[in-house]
Amino acid sequence: MQYNKKKWVMLTSAAALTLGTAGLASATTLEDMRENGAVQCGVSDGLPGFSAPDDEGNWQGIDVDVCRAVAAAVLGDADAVRYVSLNAVERFTALQSGEVDMLSRNTTWTTTRDTTLGLNFTGTNFYDGQGFLVSRDLGISSAGELDGAAICVQSGTTTELNLADYFRANDMEFQPIVFDTSEQTVGGFEAGRCDVLTSDTSQLAALRIQLSDPGGAVILPEVISKEPLGPVVRQGDDQWFNIVKWSLFAMINAEELGISSDNVDDMLDSENPNVARLLGQDGNYGESMGLEADWAYNIISQVGNYGEIYDRNVGMDSPLEIERGVNRLWTEGGLQYAPPVR
Amino acid sequence: MTHNETVIPERPAPRLTVGPLAWLRANLFSGPVNSLFTLLGLYLLYLLLTPAIQWALIDADWIGTSRDDCSREGACWVFVNARLGQFVYGLYPGGEIWRINLMFATFAALLAWLAIPRLPFKRWVAPVTLVAFPVFAYVLLYGGHFGLPVVETHRWGGLSLTLILATVGMVAALPIGIVLALGRRSQMPIVRSVCVVFIEFWRGVPLITILFMASVMLPLFLPTGMTIDRLVRALIGITLFQSAYMAEVVRGGLQAIPRGQEEAAAALGMGYWQRMGLIVLPQALKMMIPGIVNTFISLFKDTTLVMIIGLFDLLGIVQAALSDSRWLGFAVEGYVFAALMFWIFCFSMSRYSQYLEKKLHTGHKR
Numbered sequence: 031m032q033y034n035k036k037k038w039v040m041l042t043s044a045a046a047l048t049l050g051t052a053g054l055a056s057a058t059t060l061e062d063m064r065e066n067g068a069v070q071c072g073v074s075d076g077l078p079g080f081s082a083p084d085d086e087g088n089w090q091g092i093d094v095d096v097c098r099a100v101a102a103a104v105l106g107d108a109d110a111v112r113y114v115s116l117n118a119v120e121r122f123t124a125l126q127s128g129e130v131d132m133l134s135r136n137t138t139w140t141t142t143r144d145t146t147l148g149l150n151f152t153g154t155n156f157y158d159g160q161g162f163l164v165s166r167d168l169g170i171s172s173a174g175e176l177d178g179a180a181i182c183v184q185s186g187t188t189t190e191l192n193l194a195d196y197f198r199a200n201d202m203e204f205q206p207i208v209f210d211t212s213e214q215t216v217g218g219f220e221a222g223r224c225d226v227l228t229s230d231t232s233q234l235a236a237l238r239i240q241l242s243d244p245g246g247a248v249i250l251p252e253v254i255s256k257e258p259l260g261p262v263v264r265q266g267d268d269q270w271f272n273i274v275k276w277s278l279f280a281m282i283n284a285e286e287l288g289i290s291s292d293n294v295d296d297m298l299d300s301e302n303p304n305v306a307r308l309l310g311q312d313g314n315y316g317e318s319m320g321l322e323a324d325w326a327y328n329i330i331s332q333v334g335n336y337g338e339i340y341d342r343n344v345g346m347d348s349p350l351e352i353e354r355g356v357n358r359l360w361t362e363g364g365l366q367y368a369p370p371v372r
Numbered sequence: 373m374t375h376n377e378t379v380i381p382e383r384p385a386p387r388l389t390v391g392p393l394a395w396l397r398a399n400l401f402s403g404p405v406n407s408l409f410t411l412l413g414l415y416l417l418y419l420l421l422t423p424a425i426q427w428a429l430i431d432a433d434w435i436g437t438s439r440d441d442c443s444r445e446g447a448c449w450v451f452v453n454a455r456l457g458q459f460v461y462g463l464y465p466g467g468e469i470w471r472i473n474l475m476f477a478t479f480a481a482l483l484a485w486l487a488i489p490r491l492p493f494k495r496w497v498a499p500v501t502l503v504a505f506p507v508f509a510y511v512l513l514y515g516g517h518f519g520l521p522v523v524e525t526h527r528w529g530g531l532s533l534t535l536i537l538a539t540v541g542m543v544a545a546l547p548i549g550i551v552l553a554l555g556r557r558s559q560m561p562i563v564r565s566v567c568v569v570f571i572e573f574w575r576g577v578p579l580i581t582i583l584f585m586a587s588v589m590l591p592l593f594l595p596t597g598m599t600i601d602r603l604v605r606a607l608i609g610i611t612l613f614q615s616a617y618m619a620e621v622v623r624g625g626l627q628a629i630p631r632g633q634e635e636a637a638a639a640l641g642m643g644y645w646q647r648m649g650l651i652v653l654p655q656a657l658k659m660m661i662p663g664i665v666n667t668f669i670s671l672f673k674d675t676t677l678v679m680i681i682g683l684f685d686l687l688g689i690v691q692a693a694l695s696d697s698r699w700l701g702f703a704v705e706g707y708v709f710a711a712l713m714f715w716i717f718c719f720s721m722s723r724y725s726q727y728l729e730k731k732l733h734t735g736h737k738r
Contacts, residue, residue: 053374075682076695083692085454087463090696113684114526115692120588129599213703240701242444349439349697 040161059131059263059270063104065232068112072130073099075115078236079344079352080136080156090111092343094135096155096261099277100132100334103316109334120148125264132274133262134230143262152275153334154260156315156344157356157365159253160192165237166246168225173252177202182215182224184208188255193228196254216240219247232255235350237350273319280326282368283308284335286359291334294327308371316372326371336366373672418594428708439699451702459709462653462684464528468521472532479539502543508648525603527686531713537675537685541610548611549618553700554648556623567619573617580677582609587681606678610671617667625660626652658732669718686710 063069073081073093081091089111094243098108112132125133126148138160139141162181164170173196175225183190185208197204207224209215216237219227229237231253238244261278263271284290287305296303306312309330310323317323333339340357341347358364388394401407431446434453442448452459461469482501485491513536516521528536555567574582586605594600629652637647647684657664690706693699 075684075688076692078695078700080698082696083458083463083689084696084698085458086466087458112524112526117680117682119584121682122590123588123660127594127599129591129602135524236695236697236700237696343697349700 039328053090058324059267060273063131066112067105068110069097069101069104069132070112070114070130071100072116072124072133073097073119073364074135075117077136077223078348080349081113081115081134081162090343092156092339093136093259093261095339096134096278096334097344099130099281099329100261102328102332103277103280103321106322106324106328108328117330122149125149125262128264131263131270136259137262139258139260140176148208148265149262150265150271152261152263152271153278154258154365155278156232156234156259158257158259159356160189160228160255160257161234161253162250163219163227163234163247164225164250166248170250173250173254174200176204176226176231178204179226180207180224182207182209182218182227184212184215184229185210189229192255212237215241217261231355232344232350232352235344235352239349242349251352251355270364272274273321277325277329278321279334279368280329280371281333281339282359282366284326284330285337285366286361286368289329289330289335290338294330304370304372308343387602417600432460442702447705447708448702449705451693451699451705455690458530458693459686459689460531462533462689463527464532465521465524465527468515468523468686471512471515472518473631475512476532476535479505479721480510505541511548512611528603530689531686533678533683534672534675534686535717537607537610537678538668538672540607541671541675543612544611545618545671546664547613550622550653552615552619553626554624556619557626571616571619574613575620577613579610579613579674580680582613583677585609585683602681603683606681606683610675610678614667614671618664621660621663621667622656624663625656626723628659629656658729661725661732665721670722672718672721673714 040296068098068105071094073089073091075346076082077091077093079091080093081089084090094111097113101110102108116124116130116133116135121133121135121137122143124130130169132152133149134155136156137151138158139154143149144151162173162176165175170176176197180196180334181193181204182238183193190208193204193206201251207218209218212229212233215227215229217239218224220241227234227301231249234249238247238249241247261274265271283304284294286304287297287308289308290307294309298311300306300309302305303312305306307315310316310325314323318327322328334342337359341355342348344352345354354362354364356365362366385606388397400410427446429446431443431447433442433446434449436442436450437454439448439451441450442656457466457469461472464472482505484498485497486494486501486666511517512520514525518601550566552571555563556571558564558567565634583606586609587602589598590605633651633655634647637651675685676687678685679691684692688712694703694706
């Protein structure tokens with residue numbers, strides 16, 4: 031009896047200890063991730079160029095490559111990602127409840143989302159905005175010539191409001207032709223019900239491909255609204271916030287410094303101090319984030335620099351062929367700018 | 373004097389009363405008005421079918437690997453062809469697909485054993501199918517034991533996921549539904565009110581709301597870090613929803629059995645479960661077959677709603693494939709394929725139910 035009691039006490043304290051350490055182990059997102067061996071990344075359930083499964087069932091897209099970059103930085107393996115497809119409504123809940131560690135799901139950065147949901151936006155991987163698709167036959171080259179045009183637009187979206195704002199601000203007239211779904215909108219444009227189709231530029235490219243003659247329509251250069259899309263993390267774990275933020279910055283810095291997945295091994299010997307710092311040859315900038323010194327090297331060698339992921343998924347090397355536009359580097363007149371690694 | 377007993381040889385029936393010509397005359401051209409409608413119908417059919425066949429078969433492209441192989445004049449079945457594996461197995465890793473195949477082959481074998489009347493040992497096969505097989509299927513598909521690598525549920529998808537959702541929903545909902553129906557007819561007030569509340573609650577809420585609550589609200593109530601697999605959430609939601617519907621179908625069947633049957637059984641000294649199990653339910657279930665299959669078919673199609681909680685069932689995986697930038701613009705082909713698959717399964721279920729009705733027919737049918 032005595033013996034049994036002792037054994038019982040030992041067992042309970044052992045159990046308590048195990049529980050206690052288990053509680054400690056789930057202290058940070060990074061440690062959890064190392065234990066699971068995968069980054070849990072929330073992506074869209076299918077958006078051309080941003081996230082969609084390819085013929086082999088691997089996720090592809092510019093949002094997906096952000097997840098892959100983080101996995102490369104944290105675990106040294108870009109394929110160590112567990113993708114969770116989320117629709118627009120449940121995306122924030124999934125992040126808040128811990129079902130995913132980060133969200134990379136064409137999410138627009140707005141004040142409300144950044145300040146009221148307990149979430150943090152870590153940067154912008156695609157500057158989107160509303161644009162116009164016009165038939166080539168019209169010979170229009172700028173949105174300023176659209177006065178009096180019939181415009182196809184999807185109902186119930188901010189697109190509709192932005193359109194009205196833009197035309198009022200520029201003192202022009204237009205006739206809205208409203209449709210329920212994006213397929214119907216394309217159908218209306220193709221059937222000649224309108225001269226112009228408006229939507230976010232990233233969508234316009236995908237819609238253009240679905241026309242029977244994609245070459246017969248052009249996307250105008252004007253962008254009339256701000257839709258910065260970027261990765262999101264939970265508040266309360268600043269280390270993890272920093273990791274996601276700097277994974278994106280590392281890709282932008284790599285493009286600026288001319289480091290790509292092809293030449294990254296040669297660049298290891300570079301004399302340029304900026305390159306040496308980014309690639310961990312001079313100092314260890316990963317340490318303060320809880321990462322290895324080669325965190326950025328892993329990102330660039332396995333995923334590529336920002337220009338590569340842009341071209342491959344949405345740019346000229348992809349079927350979408352979206353111009354770099356405002357997504358060019360700041361050195362080339364665009365908005366993509368990353369703080370230096372030092 | 374002898375009778376001349378030559379038998380008059382059989383003569384064929386008059387040409388105009390047998391054969392296809394007579395059938396046509398009797399059914400399609402029996403009068404000027406009917407003839408007119410027949411011709412009108414044929415013309416409409418011609419108008420509708422020609423473009424459909426032209427698009428789906430004659431102008432269609434069948435062979436190739438990318439969108440460049442499609443002329444875009446007719447259907448581009450190259451798209452469906454390239455994605456067929458994904459439509460059936462979802463994002464399940466290529467090297468592990470044999471596990472899904474083995475699971476469904478085993479399931480089909482067990483079902484066939486139960487469905488073919490001549491085979492013996494049914495008494496043993498039935499519990500194996502209901503109890504041992506789900507465990508076997510889970511271990512096989514999810515892995516983690518016996519050296520099988522783990523395949524997490526977010527990689528499951530396509531037709532196999534649709535079948536899993538529908539099968540689990542049907543198999544689990546039927547017994548729960550029977551218990552609920554019996555409970556609702558019970559004399560015990562607490563049992564009865566619990567059953568009534570359960571049925572009315574789950575039946576009064578749309579399935580899409582249940583799935584939505586399970587995926588959006590439930591995680592907020594759980595402690596941080598604790599998550600229930602979304603497939604499990606969907607399965608529980610579908611099962612509870614379906615069992616409420618099933619309960620009402622079963623109750624309808626129970627009410628059709630005359631009260632005398634139960635009273636006679638009671639007079640013979642049978643207890644409640646004997647009366648139900650041996651007298652009432654066997655008669656009632658037989659009559660419920662059309663109703664039960666009806667709810668099964670509607671459940672099978674309702675499984676597409678799991679799309680809204682981010683599970684890729686057959687329709688979901690088709691839609692995800694449509695958003696691959698290499699295959700933009702083949703929505704019609706994808707949806708036609710999904711519709712065809714759903715039709716095949718629903719039609720088979722309907723045929724099987726008619727076969728069952730014929731087999732169990734014992735004279736109650738009017």
